[in-house]
Amino acid sequence: MLNIELKARCEDLGELRGRCESLGAEGQEPERQVDTYFCVTSGRLKLRESLESAAELIHYIRDDMAGPQESHYDLYPVEDPEGLKAILANALGISVTVAKRRETFVLGNVRIHLDKVQGLGSFVELQGSVDEPRELPLVADEIQGVQQALGIDPQSLVKESYAALVARAEEAERARYAN
Numbered sequence: 001m002l003n004i005e006l007k008a009r010c011e012d013l014g015e016l017r018g019r020c021e022s023l024g025a026e027g028q029e030p031e032r033q034v035d036t037y038f039c040v041t042s043g044r045l046k047l048r049e050s051l052e053s054a055a056e057l058i059h060y061i062r063d064d065m066a067g068p069q070e071s072h073y074d075l076y077p078v079e080d081p082e083g084l085k086a087i088l089a090n091a092l093g094i095s096v097t098v099a100k101r102r103e104t105f106v107l108g109n110v111r112i113h114l115d116k117v118q119g120l121g122s123f124v125e126l127q128g129s130v131d132e133p134r135e136l137p138l139v140a141d142e143i144q145g146v147q148q149a150l151g152i153d154p155q156s157l158v159k160e161s162y163a164a165l166v167a168r169a170e171e172a173e174r175a176r177y178a179n
Contacts, residue, residue: 001075003129004139006068006147008156010122013114017103019150020112025105032101036085037163039093044163047078047085055081064164066157068140096170098162109139110146120165124152 010016021027031052038045043061060073078084098117105112113125126146128139158165 001073001129002131002133002136003071003073003127004068004136004143005062005071005125005127006143006152007123007125007158008147008152009158010114010124010152010156013103013116013122013124016114016124016150017105020105020107020114023107023149025107025112028104028106030101030103032099035098035100035162036089037095037098038088039095043072044161045088045092046163047081047088049081054078057084062161064159064161066159067154068143069159070136096163096167098166100162107146109142112146112150115162117162117166119169120162123158123162124150126152 029052031050033048033050035046035048038047040059043059045057045059047055047057049055055078057076057078058073060071062069062071100115100117102116103114105114109128111127113123113127115123115125117123126143128143130136130139160168
């Protein structure tokens with residue numbers, strides 16, 4: 001599967017929520033997600049668990065760059081997330097765990113995620129999926145249109161994944177206590 005996504009820091013999720021609603025974006029129930037990332041040599045592999053929806057194993061490959069990014073991903077529904085997590089942790093090791101509260105809005109072909117990430121703060125993520133690679137430019141244009149309509153400042157764009165940001169924050173915390 002293929003998508004385009006864009007991530008930015010957000011100072012005020014409430015204000016952004018209001019903008020989503022004023023644009024007519026369709027809101028979904030908020031959910032709490034815990035993403036457990038495993039040590040892999042290619043791309044990223046995470047187990048996403050949520051009380052509100054089914055667990056899934058997600059493998060994706062995406063470059064770290066600010067602005068709209070192409071992401072190739074595969075999803076696999078998981079019936080026993082605790083059992084799978086134990087097996088993958090033993091076989092691969094856990095690199096980092098990311099916990100967040102996510103509100104999702106849908107505007108056209110773009111999913112707008114308003115995320116409060118534990119230990120990191122607030123973010124907005126815009127995501128548009130495509131069936132064919134030739135559709136990528138159209139979805140990228142739509143994402144940029146939503147970015148402008150929501151007033152997302154290009155200076156606030158983030159290139160790293162939540163996993164990379166959490167890992168860096170945890171490393172800084174360990175270094176602080178080591179000194």
